[in-house]
Amino acid sequence: MTTEAASTATRDRAEEHLRALVGRPDARLYDDQWAAIAALVVDRRRALVVQRTGWGKSAVYFVATLLLREQGSGPTVIISPLLALMRNQIAAAERAGIRAVTVNSTNVEQWDQLHAEIRDGQVDVLLVSPERLNNPGFRDEVLPRLAATCGLLVVDEAHCISDWGHDFRPDYRRIRTLLQDLPAGIPVLATTATANQRVTDDVSEQLASTERVSGEGGGSQLPGDSSRRAAGPAGRETLVLRGSLDRESLRLGVVRLTTAEQRLAWLADHLSEQPGSGIVYCLTVAATQEVADYLRSRGHAVAAYSGQTEQTERLALEQALIDGEVKALVATSALGMGFDASLGFVVNLGAPNSPVAYYQQVGRAGRGGDLPPEGASVVLLPAIEDRDIWAYFASLAFPREELVRETLAALAEEGRPLSTAALEPRVDLSRNRLETMLKVLDVDGAVRRVRGGWESTGRPWDYDAERYARVAAAREVEQRAMLDYLTSEECRMLYLRRQLDDPEVLADPGWRCGRCDNCGGLTLSAEVSTEAVSQAADRLARPGVPVEPRKLWPTGMAAIGIGLSGKINPPAEEGRAIARFTDLGHGPALRALFAAGAEDGPVPDGIARAMVGMLQDWRPEVDAIVVAESEQRPQLTADLAAGLSRFLQVPVVGRWAVVDPTVGPDRGATNSAQRVAAVQRRCALRLGEHASVDGARVLLVDDRTVTGWSMTLAAVALYDAGAAGVVPLVLATSG
Structure with a gap:
């Protein structure tokens, strides 16, 4: 058989597998899908595929797996960080007769059985979370065997390998070691939908520089192959296939509103207008809970979802979204739906910190065929405080x-x-x-x-x-680009594609999508009802979040000479704060109050009113007040304690005083054990002359709490002094 005939026969067989995979008798491979499959199966090369979400990257590696298995190759190993995607991929693989299993943190009890099945050749595809690569047992015992026997290695979300990727993950750096350990001739496929040219070059060079080569050459040139190739110092070129990143099913728009209550009101008024089910993305965990609670009060079927959501609940919520049982999940970026989800909209309440990250999030919508003719809607509701959250993560x-x-x-x-x-x-x-x-x-x-x-x-x-400075500088450029997107009057999709260095729009800068709000294909009303704004304002103005007490001492305290361990007995009682710094309602005012360079002074009127409202709801039963002394805001804390004394009609009897000012107020703030050591040196309980807390319930007052350890140690000191109860109260909490 001639080379051309063999290639034709292989493509015919590949398309048979594709039809079984997608369940459609008319399915055909795109040219770039076939180019990638041919590179992997025929030439045994390394390839990087940068294509939009929903293009069919998973079809490439599943079809390549079936072809390689027919030739006697070992199982395919897929490294993927998205557990939801893993579950969907396993289901899709089974439809094509592929035996696929996964090893990740959610199925520990199955690991031994799965490893045995892999050894026995019963597994065609193994999906592995990147965290497994750094587990000592997996790295030392399982990984070498996989490297020696696998027939194809797939790296999903490959932008995570690169420092320059918007979602760089240290666990992905272990992949480089795995690549170096692969025998010569084992094909590798890296895939991503969110890589600009810099990330593409970095990943392709890493693939090439880790390849072992036996003999000369790098496989045949594919007919008509005009794709870029990256040459590495150690071996063959990496085949790079970059396609159009246009998402024809998406209509992009921005609604700029002034206040948090207006943005919440917009959601309440317009969520039901969005097609099908979708996602409302928020920047913080606290916001997901606050927004979901408000939307439910307005009659919308929504639920909160974040990295703190229990795994079993995550699975149930993801399925409820796929099945249309909820209108939306109000989620952080922890929600990454698989390719089987058909979502009609994505709304971002707050802007992600880069256009690339935003493109990835909006790509969750418009994947399936069950959409209205006009496509999925994508709405961004930015806020000024987004930049504060970006700064925190930075x-x-x-x-x-x-x-x-x-x-x-x-x-x-x-x-x-x-x-x-x-x-x-x-x-x-x-x-x-x-x-x-x-x-x-x-x-x-x-x-x-x-x-x-x-x-x-x-x-x-x-x-x-x-290098770290260069990465930080690149992040700042990305943030400025995200801010420019908000006010840009040019085509929204053009802007995002250009940020991703999409070769099609770079070659045709006059391209327009015709679907976004700037192109006239989407009309978004900024109107909100007075009733919705009023209810949102009432919800956001409602002060009071719990301040949970610390109940256990940090581990390893003996290593730094402190004899504290186990349970804190008794702990402080549950306290209250007006709000979290990240809350939509009182959060902005509190962030301004504690901003670097803000002048000290009495409690602002708006915050004082919020405190009164919280106390009227909470009604703590206390007999005395002890105030935490502050070097940075002495007027604020003194005024706070005096105001509470007047309102509650109880005396201020002492201070959690600064006795060693050489220990900075934020010393050890990022580490529990270090924080305990620092607070023990810095502070001590000082009661007023003739004052006593024996048998008293004490309101322990501070301006804010970050780690909770200062309040914890103050409570211990008060209990040692005879207090019957300690109730913390602060203006703000960080979490």
Whole structure:
């Protein structure tokens, strides 16, 4: 058989598999789908596919899997961060006769059985979450066997590999090691819908530079292949297939409203007008709960969804959305629906921090065929405070060099593995940031994750400050581009495609989608009813969120010379704050009050009224007040305590006083054990002359709470002084 005839026969067989996969007798492969499949199956190459959501990237790797399995290749390994997508992919694979299984954090009890089935050749596709790659047992025992026996490696959401990707994840850096361990000739497919040219170049170069090559050449040139190729220093070029990122089913628009209550009112008035079911994206967990609660009060069938939602509830909510049992899920970016979802709209209440991230979120809509003729609607309701939230997330970037060095020194000094919990008290980082940093150091070779925790490798390590600065600068550029999108008068889809370096619009800058609000294809009313605004204002103005007490001391306190462990007995009672800093109602006023550079002064009238409203609802039964002393806002805290004393008719009997001002007020704020140590040195209980709290219920007053440890230690001191109860009250809480 000639080469051309063999290629034709392979394509015919590929399209037979495609028809079984999608359940349509008329299904045909796109040319770029076939180009990718041919590169993987015929030439055994590495390929990067950058195509829009819904284009059919999963069809490429499933069809390639079937062809490779028919040739006797081992199973396909798919690395994907989206558990919902995994479940949908498994169902789709089974329709085509593919035996697919997944190994992730939700099915631990099945791991041993699945590993046995993989060894026995019963599995065609293994889907793995990236977090598994850094698990010591999986990395040392399972991963080498997979690398040696797999027939195809697929990296989904491949932009996560790149520092420049909008959703870079340290666990994805482990993929580089897996790529290096693959035998020569094992094809690799990387896929993403959200990569600009910089990310595309980075990922394709990483694929090429990790490829083992036996012999010369890199496979045959595909007829008519005009795609870009990236040459790596170690081997063959990576085939890069970039297609149009236009989403023909989406109609994009922006509604600019002044206040949070107007934005909530718009949702209440216009949510039912949106086609089908969809997603209302929020920037914070607190906002999802607040918005969902309000919309339910207005008669809308919605539910909140975030990374804090329990796994079983997540599954039920995702299915309810797919089945149209709810009008919308009010969600953070933790919600990533699979390709089987057919959603009629996406509304963003608050703008993501980059056009690329926004393009990914709106891509959740308009995927299926069950849409009205005009397509899915995509609405952005931006707010001025979005930038404050962006700044907060930016503050969680890679830690300063001295904190990294402290961590490496602590591991080297210990000389044995330390768990993250045991290491946490020794470094002034939150557990999440510490864990993320350790993953990066692991891939860089400075530490190694082993059973029992992390250990030092003793290898030299350089802090790449220049790279971190470049990434931070790139993030700032992305944020400015997102702000420009809000006010742009040009085609919305053109703007997003240009941000993604879509080659079609770069070649044709005069292109217009004809569907967005700027093109005249979508008309969005900014009108909101007086009733809806009033009800939203009432809901947002309602002050009072619980301040949950700390109930357990941080682990590992003995390592820093503090003899506190186990339960806090007794703990403080549940307290109250007017609002969280991230809340839509009182959040902006509280953020302004505590903003860097804000002048100290008495409690502002609006916040004082909110405090009175909260107290009238809450009615705490207390006998005395103790106020936490503040060096930064002494007038604010003194006025707050005096006002509470007058309103509640109870005396101020003491202070949680600053006794060592050399310990900064925010010392250890990102790490529980370090925070406890700092507060113990900084503060002590000081009661007034002849004052006593013996048998009293004490209202413990502070301006704000971030970690909760200052209030916890103050409560312990009050209990030691004989208090019968301690009730915290603050203006604001961070969480």
